[in-house]
Amino acid sequence: MNFFERQLEVRRASARLVWLFALAVALIVAFVDLAVWVAFRLGHRPTGVAVRVLVAAGLLTVLVIGLTSWIRTLLLRRGGGGKVAVALGGVVVPPDTAAPGLRRLRNVVEEIAIASGMPVPQLYVLPHEPGINAFAAGWTPGNAAIVVTGGALARLNRDELQGVVAHEFSHIVNGDMRLNIRLMGVLTGIVGLAVLGRMLLSGRGSRRQAGPLVLPALVAVAAGYTGVLIGRLIKAGVSRQREFLADASAVQFTRQTAGLAGALKKIGGLPAGSRLHAAKAEDVSHMLFGEGRKSLSLFATHPPLERRIQLLDPAFDVRELDQLGTRWAALPPSGTDEDRALGLAGRAAPVAVPASVAAPPATVVASIGNPASGSFGHAGGLLRGIPEDVQAQARRAETVVPLVLGLLLSAQPHTRTAQYRLLAARLGAPLADAVWREGERLRALDPALRLPLTELAFPALSGRPAQELHAVQAVLYEVVRLDGNVDTFEYCLSTLLARDLHEAVHHRPPWPVRRIALPQAAPAITALFAVVAAAGHREQAAAAAAFRAGLSRVVLVATVPFQPPAQAWQALDGVWPVLDGLAGPDKALVVEGLTTVIGNDGVVGVAESELLRTVCGMLHCPLPPLMTVAVSHQPLPPRA
Incomplete structure (x- = not known):
């Protein structure tokens, strides 16, 4: 599925x-x-x-x-x-925490978010809950939170914690989170x-x-x-099947079953199990990773634990839980000790191997919401490519705004000066000064790391006061379009960021949600493909061929003339409300067609890769970073 x-x-x-x-x-x-x-x-x-x-x-x-x-x-x-x-006693995990268990949790969540093409959610811990449990809550990915019990942090090793977090991410990606709130x-x-x-x-x-x-x-x-x-x-009728699906999605996310199965076995073998003691645990019982309270099978919100384990580990024998319980009664498991024994402590993810071959369109569509094998390694490589001090700035509320706006400053001195003046007039001279300093330094950052950096920064950014977010959102487009010459990265970053900030504040897309049939969307699809073809191909003939190939993939008339809009990026602003209203199968066709346009010459560059991810993001179809571009790990110049 x-x-x-x-x-x-x-x-x-x-x-x-x-x-x-x-x-x-x-x-x-x-x-x-x-x-x-x-x-x-x-x-x-x-x-x-x-x-x-x-x-x-x-x-x-x-x-x-x-x-x-x-x-x-x-x-x-x-x-x-x-x-x-x-409401359940959750405590926010500080973005700059030095506590090993919390740092491990944040690393796992950030890797999964970047690997799946999602904003990093807010993180909370239920410190006084000894049971192993977790849940995801929120209305949109922009205001999502992942909550993990203290028992899960203490008892699970890194692979098991990754399996549990991936299970919760699947609820965010699949739309279960909004269903649970309803x-x-x-x-x-x-x-x-x-x-x-x-x-x-x-x-x-x-x-x-x-x-x-x-x-x-x-x-x-x-x-x-x-x-x-x-x-x-x-609750029982709605949530049981969703838990089976979330387990299957978590396996697709992590590409291994041992971690998730191990977490479920620890729930079955430890006295605390997955129980929650919070007074309002019943309110979220259908959202939890495991059963929060004992109940009759008729009212159980989760499938039987043994059944969930057997689907992940067909060789599992129910008697194994009794044996584990006996062993752990004398010496409860320690997640960090297991990490050291298994070689998981401080594990570094491999860096993506440079490649330039375009992925087949069907493969790209299949990877939406389903990170491919190696996606977590690639996400780890992207994170390690971002200098630690820049990561720290992205996680801190007081430094995140200058950092993100600094990514948008032009490399042209006269344009950068005009952008500074605009920021000083709108947001104040102290903030404009900070943005200038960050912009000077971040020009050396590898382009492939810029969108992952904004995803990393999103929790701190969305936590700023609503008035400040409105001001930042209002100035984004002006900063980028000040000189009338918008490059692909500037458009991608500003567009995604403005959309995410709007949804974080208003909990809905920036446009009215209405269903659109594929034939009605033909003008919008044609405009999108024309802009992308022109941006990715220098030769007019090659761009026209890519444009026609993409239209054929969407089963639209390929004889439509190739005429890129005069104001390319402004034309795309009117495309998103239409394409976001398409049904899922029609969105899949659009992504296939767009992938055909981009990869028609057999090469996918960084700009084209980020443009594809931006289109998918605007259509609420999370696309993992494409592993087709080498990542530079060159250090940035020291901060002035």
Whole structure:
């Protein structure tokens, strides 16, 4: 199952959730009406009166459930994954942490993010949870958070931790994360009647006031707990299959099963298992890596642990868990000790081998949301190519803005001076000075490392105040287009950065989301292919041939004349809202066609590679860095 098929399955799951919610509301309304019928003896009342009372009770029930679900979903959406993490006692992992366990976690997360073409999420730890567990929360990848328990950090070796984190990344990539947030909002509404009933009972005051309130309160509590049972059934039905899929996706991410299987075995063999003690653990039970609370199999949010292990390790014998439990009772496992014994401590990833051969279009499409074999090694090589002090700046909130804007300063002295003046006028002279210093130094950075550096910087950047982010977003395009001569990298970085910042602040794309059929998108596809063909081929004939080859791949008329827009980059700004509205299979065709355009001459340069990744990013199709370009590890000049 590829990325687009997984996205389609999530949409189907969302549709099922809507129907299940409607069914749950209908059952609760029926229960309330039945209780009202009996309590108020409506069978002895006139038919008109009975009908009005039942309709009023039903409407009030629907209003309470619907309003509660809507408010809860809105709050979760605005708060992002960090709000869910903090509610469970999560503590943010400092970007410059020196603690070995936290540093290892951050390294693993950053490698997986860069290898999968995703922004680096916020990181949280539940330090007082001894069980092995984790979850991803958020509305979009731009406000996602990955949360890991202290038990996972202490007990898992690096490969096992990588498997768990890859499992959570798959929830982000596949769209499960948004589905889980919706599920939290829906379930809050379903159980809201129980909360309302308890409030009425606890606040009813004196005995004289109790009469009018006790009966409605008891009905609300009874209906609410009926909703609790229904809600748990919904959680179980929606989440179980998603966990199987996330396990399979994690194996695709890491290209090995031993790490994920080892983590599951430790859950089964250690007394703490995957249990969470936080009071609100039930709210996120469907989001967790492992079962957070013991429950009946009917209400279990996860498949049986033994079954998950057997799918990863067919030779696994259930009795192995008892043997591991006996051994670990005397000496619990230590992840860092295992790292040293297995040679995983401080492991350096290999650097990508220089190559210039274009990947087949089908291979590129298959790699969307599925990092290829060697992607993690390549991501490690990219990270090691970025000087440590630059990485430290990218992770710190106080230095990240000058760093990112410094990447956009022109190499031409007169343009760079004009950019400085613009920044000083818009953002202040002190910040403009800092941007100037960073721009001077970062000109020596390998172009292949610039987009990975912005992905690394995203958590610190998105954590800045919303007012500052609006100011940065507003000035991005002006800085890049000040001289009217925009190069490919400047366009890619500014476009992706502006989109990510918008989604981090507003939790939605910068354009209205609407479905577009492939024939309707033909003008946008033609413009995109023409711009990319002209940017990647010096000869007019070669560019025209690449353009026609790409159109043929998308099953569009290849006789469309090759006419690149006069204002190439401005033309692309109008392409994104159209192409992002295509269905998954149509997006796959566009990516195949674009890959054909870029690779028609058999060579993919850094600029073309980053342009392809930018297009995929704007279409919300995360593409891993292409391993077709050598990475320079030359040191940068010392900071002034």
